[in-house]
Amino acid sequence: MIEVRGVHKSFGHLEVLKGIDLTVAAGSVTVILGPSGSGKSTLLRVINHLEKVDRGHVRVDGELIGYRQHGTKLYELRERQILEQRRGIGFVFQTFNLFPHLTALQNVTEAMRGPREAVHRKALERLERVGLADKAASYPRQLSGGQQQRVAIARALALDPKLVLFDEPTSALDPELVGEVLDVMRDLAAAGTTMIVVTHEIGFAREVADTIVFLDEGRLIEQGTPAEVLDSPKHDRTRAFLSKVLV
Amino acid sequence: MTVLSSPPAAALAADEGDRLTVVPARHPWRWVATVIALVLVAQLAHGLITNPGWDWTTFAGYFFEKSVMQALLVTLELTFLGAFLGFLGGLILAPMRLSKNRVLQSVSWTYIWVFRSVPLIVQLLFWANLGYLYETLQFGVPFGPGFFHFETKSLVSSFGAALLGLALHEAAYAAEIVRSGIVSVDQRQLEAAAALGIPRLRQFRRILLPQAMRAILPTAANELVNLLKSTSVVYVLAIGEIFYQVQVVYGRTGRVVPLLMVATVWYVILTAVLSVFQHYVERHFNRGWRR
Numbered sequence: 082m083i084e085v086r087g088v089h090k091s092f093g094h095l096e097v098l099k100g101i102d103l104t105v106a107a108g109s110v111t112v113i114l115g116p117s118g119s120g121k122s123t124l125l126r127v128i129n130h131l132e133k134v135d136r137g138h139v140r141v142d143g144e145l146i147g148y149r150q151h152g153t154k155l156y157e158l159r160e161r162q163i164l165e166q167r168r169g170i171g172f173v174f175q176t177f178n179l180f181p182h183l184t185a186l187q188n189v190t191e192a193m194r195g196p197r198e199a200v201h202r203k204a205l206e207r208l209e210r211v212g213l214a215d216k217a218a219s220y221p222r223q224l225s226g227g228q229q230q231r232v233a234i235a236r237a238l239a240l241d242p243k244l245v246l247f248d249e250p251t252s253a254l255d256p257e258l259v260g261e262v263l264d265v266m267r268d269l270a271a272a273g274t275t276m277i278v279v280t281h282e283i284g285f286a287r288e289v290a291d292t293i294v295f296l297d298e299g300r301l302i303e304q305g306t307p308a309e310v311l312d313s314p315k316h317d318r319t320r321a322f323l324s325k326v327l328v
Numbered sequence: 329m330t331v332l333s334s335p336p337a338a339a340l341a342a343d344e345g346d347r348l349t350v351v352p353a354r355h356p357w358r359w360v361a362t363v364i365a366l367v368l369v370a371q372l373a374h375g376l377i378t379n380p381g382w383d384w385t386t387f388a389g390y391f392f393e394k395s396v397m398q399a400l401l402v403t404l405e406l407t408f409l410g411a412f413l414g415f416l417g418g419l420i421l422a423p424m425r426l427s428k429n430r431v432l433q434s435v436s437w438t439y440i441w442v443f444r445s446v447p448l449i450v451q452l453l454f455w456a457n458l459g460y461l462y463e464t465l466q467f468g469v470p471f472g473p474g475f476f477h478f479e480t481k482s483l484v485s486s487f488g489a490a491l492l493g494l495a496l497h498e499a500a501y502a503a504e505i506v507r508s509g510i511v512s513v514d515q516r517q518l519e520a521a522a523a524l525g526i527p528r529l530r531q532f533r534r535i536l537l538p539q540a541m542r543a544i545l546p547t548a549a550n551e552l553v554n555l556l557k558s559t560s561v562v563y564v565l566a567i568g569e570i571f572y573q574v575q576v577v578y579g580r581t582g583r584v585v586p587l588l589m590v591a592t593v594w595y596v597i598l599t600a601v602l603s604v605f606q607h608y609v610e611r612h613f614n615r616g617w618r619r
Contacts, residue, residue: 178520
């Protein structure tokens with residue numbers, strides 16, 4: 082279970098998150114919708130401590146992320162400990178961010194631990210899962226955008242994360258390549274992976290999400306099942322946003 | 329030419345389009361330039377062969393001569409040890425300059441500033457005269473008691489002084505070359521590595537450096553060639569590298585030009601070898617960028 086409590090975050094004078102509370106059940110899929118600049122990506126990046134919060138905290142399975150509580154104070158963890166925590170939280174970037182000098186297989190194995198043989202086998206199995214076992218020896222440049230993103234997903238899954246965060250995973254893709262990435266994500270959801278997804282793919286959200294949350298100007302203004310949020314939004318802002326997206 | 333007088337392409341019938349042939353543009357001036365260049369090259373070659381001043385017999389006599397070979401070895405030692413120590417220094421100074429810690433930043437910045445400012449020849453003379461500044465060197469607690477004492481002159485030979493000077497000089501340039509490589513890498517690469525929980529040092533070694541190498545290598549190779557030639561400056565410390573050695577010989581025989589050519593041709597050959605080496609190393613680090 083993921084708990085986000087009272088999270089505030091500012092960049093300089095600009096307050097991007099203004100007190101976010103969010104609970105995500107294990108094995109569920111949560112889709113975050115919202116206009117650009119509403120703080121969706123920042124919220125995602127706060128969850129694995131790529132951004133530090135100014136106030137509030139994040140817990141994953143009860144474990145405080147990025148901090149250690151002592152009395153009423155939160156002490157920031159050492160970098161080594163934070164890196165260790167991140168291994169339990171997969172992150173899929175909008176721009177894939179594969180390592181260009183490593184093959185698809187090496188990208189997947191890079192952060193893995195254990196005996197060489199086992200690591201190799203498991204990495205191949207992950208590539209298989211995203212349908213790219215035959216591209217193991219290819220370099221990212223030799224793959225299409227959709228294939229690169231699927232390798233990036235395999236790379237995140239290779240560490241057996243408790244949770245996978247997706248930051249607009251299909252926004253940098255050509256329209257005809259979006260489907261293959263969404264298919265992989267659909268499979269993950271069906272297999273019970275806990276996922277938090279920032280996306281503009283409303284169709285995907287309707288079909289796969291257990292919960293949709295709507296973020297606007299750093300506040301979480303609406304939350305519910307796809308039917309509740311997409312078909313009968315309570316908030317004007319949500320309605321305005323959906324009317325633009327669901328042309 | 330048929331194309332120009334034809335109706336617009338769109339109006340061409342399909343069968344007519346099949347009969348048209350493509351004639352590449354002609355470049356008459358390119359031919360003129362080629363002829364001029366060839367004449368100049370021929371003139372140069374003719375001069376090199378016929379002018380007795382080049383004295384190719386003396387050149388050939390000294391090219392593989394024993395003292396020249398030994399001097400060549402010293403030049404190579406200075407180049408490779410200097411480059412190795414210099415780039416080792418650069419690998420420490422560059423991350424320091426990019427550090428978030430202000431003290432580390434300024435120390436690195438100041439080092440680079442000072443060692444780039446001082447001409448190599450001046451610096452070499454300083455190191456050679458270190459014994460004048462500090463007669464003994466000691467190891468021990470900073471500002472406190474020392475445990476080991478050395479005579480500066482016995483510790484820093486003139487070869488040592490030359491190497492020290494070259495390496496310190498080189499480190500300043502290497503630091504900037506390495507830094508330019510590091511900043512050329514997309515920051516999102518490190519973010520991806522951090523998101524995967526890859527430890528800091530491994531991020532640097534496995535993700536950052538191999539990608540930075542693409543930007544580092546061409547300039548580093550340039551710097552290495554520069555260093556190869558800069559070793560000639562250490563002749564001021566009377567170290568028997570190749571430039572010093574040919575001076576010794578022509579001081580004795582008076583054959584200045586052929587002996588300068590001996591040194592010149594060796595420098596050219598070594599640079600060529602380095603260029604070939606550079607080609608293969610660059611190819612290695614370009615993997616993943618070729619399709």
